[in-house]
Amino acid sequence: MRDEFVDLVSRDLRRVRWAEPAELRARARRRSRRTAAATAIAVLAVASSAVAVAARPDPAPTVAGPMSGFDSPGAELPSIVLLSGSDLPVRANIQLGDIGLGEPVRVDPLLETCAKANGVPLELVTSRYSRSRNLLQASASGQDGTGGLPVLAQDVYRMGRAGSAQVFADLDRYVRACASWRQTTPAERDGLSGTVSIQHSWQVVERDFAGDRSMLLRHTEAPAPSPQVVQPTAGEDLRAVVQVGDLVTVLAPQGGVRNRSVPLVDGDELRALGRTAATRMCAITSPPC
Template sequence: MRDDGTFVDLLQRDLRQVRWPEPAEIRATARRRGRRTAVAAAAAVLAVASVSAIAVGRAGTPTPAPPGAGAGGRAEISAAAMLTPADVPAKTDERLGDTGLGEGVRVDDILRTCAQEQGLPTDQIVSRYSRSQTLIGTVEVDGFAPYRRPFIRQDVYRLDDGTAGRLFADLDRSVAACSGWREVGQVQTGEGSPVTTTMVHNWTVAESDFAGDQAILLRHTVAVPLDPSTGEPVGLAPLPEDRLVVRVGDLVTVLVPGEPLRPGVPGNTVNQAQLLDLARAAANRMCAAANPAC
């Protein structure tokens, strides 16, 4: 019989450290972003049409198509390039998605903040096209009512030539510069009153070159914060957060496992090997859509 007190403590620790949006909030965000994307796409079509008409009128020949958009090249990212529920090592039953133009590539916002503080160049790489999805399912834990949670968030970006390699180089520099980064913030205590303390962050590349043309498993850990007045630990150590970044040709995907797929969360059976397999599945899905194709 499991120690219920220990289990509740572990569950409360994880829920204090991670806040995933509810499905309704994700839908609302997707609707807002979808409207912005539709407007941007319409404006882009009109702009291209106008420029083409001017070029034809002046020179008598149309302007050349952008790289990758003509015969033999791929531009938009199809749904077939994304993970499916069958790829995920846990049952999901809802899939929310969206597409975008000119989206910045996001890997880890906290790491980017640290890199900025270290004086590293952090101008965000902008993709040509992008597609995002969140796979959602029901979490069932003994003694608790079932609840809905995102299992995996996936973003796929199509990048210009050369920028994909720069993305991985920027991540390497940021990881090296942000070892032991100290952040002052408030931590919720078990008694309910927050304490201002210093949190020590660290990032490591736990695995690399396991899928596609380039791949890393980026792990973010935070040391147990200490009460500045007593020197005693405040709460429990946050669980590590993993992100998988995989490149195939000019496509890069960022995978962020949700609570139900994070190794170490009470009741979870997913391990690191399964996360690497998930990244390999993502690479296989992107193969046909990449430039060049696999």
């Protein structure tokens, strides 16, 4: 569901995240409207590549109870805290969103899967309130609804400062364990059964570029050296995590490209969006900036 189709089928294949069932269930619970858009695009991607992948069952990570000593009185998150299409460097004229109560803080479910596979205990921090938004670009024909190309996903979580610190500490632990991870998944293409093997790597490429604390995560993937039914190509994606007071936001560009090779949202633009998001959060954090 990440890239353009036809000319970019190979990029679609390497963008497939081989999502675990637990991840899919979590997304379905709190992003039902956003999932409608992503599902339609994913169906097109599968049709164009004729690839079917069987995800391996994996127990869901442990979710920690609400952190004691919340710094804020428990105010909900107004929609103004989220970025809008006008903030983005490219056109994004479809907006989908959801709200949550007592949801776990999720930065990168695939990174969580890698960390667990490498023996790192997972205990997700629970937020008090959360709000999500998915910004999409409508097709040139003016089609709306679920026909848009995903551009950026954003989650904002309200929690105590102890919970915010734990989110960043956990990310550092996960990244240390996942500097290099090979994922092999059963796959089928054109009636042939086999495997897809991808070499993953995560790095923290920058810190403290926005808000009270921030982190820019880079995930790279490349085909592992082995015969396989599907041969994915190399690629990378970025995520920004920004904290302001008792709020944490996760910004995830959705992998689309412009001019056939330039990402819809590149690293410099993602940093700038992180600073914009920090300014928005300042107005409603407790205490205010």
